Amino acid sequence: MTDESQPLAVTPLSSTTNTPVAEQIGGQPFERHSSGAYSDINAEDQQRLGRLLRVFFGLSILLLLGFVVPYFAGRVQYSMTAAKERAQLDVARENLRDFKLGQQVEAYTLLPQAVKPSVVSIRTHRRTRRGSGSGQGSGVIVDEEGYILTNDHVVHGVDSVEIELSDGRIGSASVVGVDPDFDLAVLKTELTGLTPAIWGDSEALEVGEPVWAFGSPFGLQQSVTSGIVSATKRRGIVQGPYNEFLQTDAAVNPGNSGGPLVNSRAEVVGINNMIFGESYQGISFAIPSEFARDTYEKLRRDGYVERGFLGVEPSNVPDQAARLLGLERGQGVLVYKLTRDTPAFNAGMESGDVILSWNGQPYNDPTLLSRAIAATPIGNKVPVEVLRNSNSGAKEHTLEVVVGTRPRR
Incomplete structure (x- = not known):
């Protein structure tokens, strides 16, 4: 038995020699530090x-x-x-404790009650060579004497018009006058006990403001939809010199034409007119009350609207033409087309001229220029500044135009 106090035997991995350490480690010299480490x-x-x-x-x-x-x-x-988010949550909960949401809901239900008695459903009839046809639309009562405002395209070329009130009464209506330029028409019914709508100011509308559209889409009478004002003064949507619209996202469909667009005070701020595309896509257009009311008053009084006439088709000045003529971008209004034997033709205006000013007022927008011409009294002599290009360069000319009467359509 081996005694535990005896040292263990160690067998070296190689035979013991007196070879220097440096030679055993590749012959590299190491020096010993006082700490016992090699460096x-x-x-x-x-x-x-x-x-x-x-x-x-x-x-x-x-x-x-x-x-x-x-x-x-x-x-x-x-x-x-x-x-x-926590702060917003606390503020929202605190405000909701004081805010009576029911009041807003009540306002939403009260508004239709204030407008619906003034909204009428319109059915039209016409005879054709192949038989008879019918159409539908909407209108709004604007006078207790029985005057109703709607779109011209709702009653254009029809033989008879029938209206239905919100109380279920049905009666006939006659066409007092139409204004194809603004697509408006005035009807007259002999029904009594009518409730006229209240006019509002379309110029005071702000983008984002809530609005409601009333009418009979697809014949569904007394329908109401809501949305916001998406844009104001929307121009160039359709051909025509006077077209300017309110754009909304309130749902408007066939049958809504001629119905009122109202604000949160139940005031008529527009007349529903058309949509973008074949069916509702969230883009609807209404004729602003600013123009609708003025047209209504003229149609009721005269049966037609007389407007000043120049005889040109105005357009925006293309950028290339503006650079050629030395104009600022968007400056002036281009005479795109000129009709013979018109006030513009007789005054010496030429196709390609750029109208810089009308009656001393500069214009850069074709719609605004057309509106200014239309508002000018018939027979007035008006100075017109135009810029004309020639072989010798662009030159300004002052023409005197005698305003004519716009031909009726």
Whole structure:
């Protein structure tokens, strides 16, 4: 038995010799420090070690920037967002305690009650060579004496018109007058006990303001839809010199034409006129009350609307033409077409001229210029500044136009 106090026998891996340590480790000289460690005194190895340390520290910094910093930044952002949402939640709950939502709901139900008695459903009949046809639309009572405003295209070329009131009464209506330029028409019924609508100011409308459209889409009488004013003074939607519309996202469909568009005070701010595309796509157009009311009063009084006439088809000035003539972009109105034997032709105006001013007022918008011409009294002599291009360059000319009467359609 071996005594535990005796040292263990160790068998060397190689035979024991007196070979120097340096020779056993590749012949490189090492020196012993007082700490008992060996250090390499080779300069190349020291540089290699330095590079490895720099790489290590660089990777450590990248790791910190790539993972640790974003993590803490995300936590900060989360905390800020959570705090903001919490604050909004507290404010909303506090306000809702004082806000009676039922009042808004009640207002939404009261508004149709204030408007529907003034809205009529229109059915039209016409005889053709192939038999008879019918149509439908809407209108709004604007006078207790029985005057109704609708669209011209609702009653254009019909033989008879029938209206139905919100109380179920049915009666006939006659066409007092039409204005194809603004697509408006005035009807007259002999029914009594009517409730006229209240006119509103379309010029006071703001984009985003809520509006309601009334009418009989697809014959569904006394329908109401709501939306907001998407845009005001929308021009160039259809051909015509006077067209300017309110754009809304209130649902309007065939049969709504001629019905009123009202504001939150139940005032008529427009007459529903058309939609974008074949069916409702969230883009509807109404004739502003600013024009509808003026046209109604003229049609009721005279049966037609007399407007000043120049005899040109105005257009925007193309950018290339503006550069050629030395004009600012959008300056002036181009005479795109000129009709013979008209006030413009007789005054010496030419196709391609650019109208700079009408009666001393500069114009850059074809619609606004057409409206100014239409509002000018018949027979007035008006100075017109035009810019005309020639072989010698662009030159300004002053023409005197005698305003004519716009031919009726």
